[in-house]
Amino acid sequence: MKKFTFIIPIIFTVILFYACTHKPFLQSTPKTHDTTTHITPVDTTHTTDTTKDIVDTSVCFQRDILPMLQSNCAISGCHNAASAHKGYVYTSYATIMAKGIVAGNISASATYTYCLSGKMPKSPVPAFDSTKLSLLRRWIINGAHDDTDCIVNCDTTKFTFAAAIVPILSANCYSCHATSSAASVGGNIILDTYAGVLAQAQNGKLLGDLNHTQGYNYMPLGGAQLSECKITQFSKWIAAGAQNN
Numbered sequence: 511m512k513k514f515t516f517i518i519p520i521i522f523t524v525i526l527f528y529a530c531t532h533k534p535f536l537q538s539t540p541k542t543h544d545t546t547t548h549i550t551p552v553d554t555t556h557t558t559d560t561t562k563d564i565v566d567t568s569v570c571f572q573r574d575i576l577p578m579l580q581s582n583c584a585i586s587g588c589h590n591a592a593s594a595h596k597g598y599v600y601t602s603y604a605t606i607m608a609k610g611i612v613a614g615n616i617s618a619s620a621t622y623t624y625c626l627s628g629k630m631p632k633s634p635v636p637a638f639d640s641t642k643l644s645l646l647r648r649w650i651i652n653g654a655h656d657d658t659d660c661i662v663n664c665d666t667t668k669f670t671f672a673a674a675i676v677p678i679l680s681a682n683c684y685s686c687h688a689t690s691s692a693a694s695v696g697g698n699i700i701l702d703t704y705a706g707v708l709a710q711a712q713n714g715k716l717l718g719d720l721n722h723t724q725g726y727n728y729m730p731l732g733g734a735q736l737s738e739c740k741i742t743q744f745s746k747w748i749a750a751g752a753q754n755n
């Protein structure tokens with residue numbers, strides 16, 4: 511009897527311990543359900559992304575990569591032909607391939623790894639966002655070719671501010687003309703706000719600069735002139751009243 515009374519508390523303690531250690535398990539039942547419902551969509555997105563990385567050919571050097579590297583990196587004092595800081599020059603396919611890109615190998619491509627870590631581009635030029643990083647990564651993985659036959663991603667029948675003008679400015683001009691970078695590298699001209707763009711549209715300089723009209727500055731500064739189609743989108747948008755549409 512004495513033995514028995516001694517054993518009972520032990521059994522209780524064991525049961526209590528067991529119950530406590532298993533409490534999270536019991537509580538996690540609804541969680542497990544949640545996870546299951548989440549797994550499918552998350553996995554699908556991931557799979558889609560990976561496939562995109564390998565087979566997506568929509569990234570095109572002349573359309574996506576060259577303007578991006580020119581406007582963000584080939585800046586005076588950094589990586590234009592004259593400055594060539596640390597030997598990197600981002601002005602043409604030949605110079606871009608000469609240092610910092612290993613076709614098919616992103617981890618050996620310093621141009622990519624520096625942008626990924628946020629070390630480059632240097633402030634005040636904003637770091638590459640996920641869209642820019644993805645373009646660069648996919649272009650390198652796909653073989654870092656000098657694609658020139660890019661399907662022209664431009665349609666002169668579309669010329670609203672949001673759909674036509676902002677994407678062009680974002681890809682070619684924000685590196686120097688974002689609110690954060692304008693004071694140091696963009697001559698204090700802000701083009702990432704509607705008001706800022708409107709002012710330059712109304713004083714005629716936006717179109718003069720884009721057309722490389724004599725007597726104007728040539729924009730994008732240090733980069734290739736925008737395609738005729740893109741400049742037409744600007745002139746149509748301005749002719750229609752330069753609205754915030």
Ligand code: HEC
Binds near residue numbers: 685698719728729
């Ligand atoms: C590498 C940096 C850089 C890039 C990229 C750049 N700009 Fe500029 N931009 C400048 C600088 C610097 C000035 C000031 C020039 C001055 O005052 O002499 C300027 C001035 C301007 C001006 C004011 C008018 C003038 O000529 O002074 C406009 C408008 C302009 N840029 C439009 C653009 C557009 C549009 C793009 C993209 C298609 C662009 N810029 C890309 C550096 C840049």
